[in-house]
Every structure is written in C-alpha cells, then in structure tokens.
Amino acid sequence: MDAGRMTYTIECEQDATGRWLAEVLELPGVLVYGESAEEVVNKVQAQALRAVATLIEHCPNAPVLVNVSFAFA
Numbered sequence: 358m359d360a361g362r363m364t365y366t367i368e369c370e371q372d373a374t375g376r377w378l379a380e381v382l383e384l385p386g387v388l389v390y391g392e393s394a395e396e397v398v399n400k401v402q403a404q405a406l407r408a409v410a411t412l413i414e415h416c417p418n419a420p421v422l423v424n425v426s427f428a429f430a
Contacts, residue, residue, distance in 0.1 A: 361420035365405055368430040369394055381405045382430065402427055 379397035
C-alpha cells in the first residue's frame, strides 16, 4: 500500500425493521443509520472523510498527499 493511499471498506445492510445501516470497517465508530441504502452510503462516506481529516490534521507522520477510496464489503 502506498504511504498516502487509504482504502476504506463500507458495509451496508438493512435490518429487520427496514432501517439501513452503513459502517466503515477500518474506522471504529463510523456508523450511520438511515431510510435508504443511498442515504447511508453518502452519510457514512462524509463521516469517514471527517474522521480521516482529523487523523491527518493531528498525526505528525501523516503523508503530505493522501488518496482516499471506498469499496463495498
């Protein structure tokens, strides 16, 4: 893996009540619920990007340039 490349896996599923859940497996706590698969995927990506931005901002060894991508589990 390149020093600045970050690939995150999204897991998306519908629960028994019909509510959708999406999480980013590599980022604990990045989890959202919503009414549709599209909604939760959009929201979880935004939440993950905020978490990654915080990590980059506060990590002294963060690469100068990063490449973030998402993939489905």
